[in-house]
Amino acid sequence: MFLSMANKLALVIYDTKYGSTEQVAHWVAEGIGDADIRHVEDVTSLFYDLIVIGSPVYNDAPSSHIMAFLDRYKENLANKRLAVFTVSLPYNMTPERAKSYTGVHGLTELTGKIKGTVIDTKAFLGKVEEKELTALDRLSLRIQYFLKGYELKDANFMDRGAAITWGRKLFELATKAPEPVTKERKDRKIGGSTEVPGHKGNGQKEEKK
Numbered sequence: 001m002f003l004s005m006a007n008k009l010a011l012v013i014y015d016t017k018y019g020s021t022e023q024v025a026h027w028v029a030e031g032i033g034d035a036d037i038r039h040v041e042d043v044t045s046l047f048y049d050l051i052v053i054g055s056p057v058y059n060d061a062p063s064s065h066i067m068a069f070l071d072r073y074k075e076n077l078a079n080k081r082l083a084v085f086t087v088s089l090p091y092n093m094t095p096e097r098a099k100s101y102t103g104v105h106g107l108t109e110l111t112g113k114i115k116g117t118v119i120d121t122k123a124f125l126g127k128v129e130e131k132e133l134t135a136l137d138r139l140s141l142r143i144q145y146f147l148k149g150y151e152l153k154d155a156n157f158m159d160r161g162a163a164i165t166w167g168r169k170l171f172e173l174a175t176k177a178p179e180p181v182t183k184e185r186k187d188r189k190i191g192g193s194t195e196v197p198g199h200k201g202n203g204q205k206e207e208k209k
């Protein structure tokens with residue numbers, strides 16, 4: 001395995017069937033400003049401070065390739081800081097709903113596979129273009145939509161601004177102490193904890209549940 005010439009801060013790993021998760025991965029990387037991007041089947045190194053995992057959602061589940069990747073590299077990722085995003089398009093999405101969309105579609109399945117520290121998660125909206133779909137996917141989506149009382153039609157809720165903004169946030173989280181450093185917590189090792197950042201520290205060790 002070769003060391004890259006200049007090591008980047010972050011690696012953005014994605015899977016995609018119709019390109020939208022790849023597109024969001026590029027925007028997130030743009031926001032981070034210092035990131036490599038790799039398809040999940042193309043990952044050659046995990047030697048990064050931050051690993052961002054991006055998965056599309058199909059049939060109410062995250063990408064099986066991403067799930068398999070998280071299984072296979074569970075131990076390699078155990079001491080890492082990670083961020084996870086999904087790209088999905090709920091059948092009942094409207095421009096109004098999109099504005100306040102905070103869906104967690106597929107995210108809990110993904111974060112449940114991760115032993116490392118998940119510094120942030122985000123559910124992005126994707127797109128559906130009927131003419132792009134394989135015949136099987138088109139049929140399967142038509143049936144899903146029909147059963148829910150909707151008709152399948154083209155929709156595009158991709159949001160470049162939201163993805164770049166989240167990338168910037170990840171850069172901040174990954175390059176600064178993940179929580180306000182109080183006098184009592186100054187000795188805390190960044191990245192050395194499996195504690196979820198954002199937990200309000202009081203200087204005492206969190207009790208195991």
Ligand SMILES: Cc1cc2nc3c(=O)[nH]c(=O)nc-3n(C[C@H](O)[C@H](O)[C@H](O)COP(=O)(O)O)c2cc1C
Pocket residue numbers: 015016017018019020021022056057058059060061087088089090091105125126127128133137138140141
């Ligand atoms: C066969 C199929 C099943 C899908 N199932 C879901 C679903 O269960 N929930 C959802 O929110 N979006 C679903 N979607 C929408 C996709 O998540 C959305 O199109 C996404 O942008 C696809 O990502 P990709 O372009 O990276 O492949 C489905 C799309 C397809 C083609």
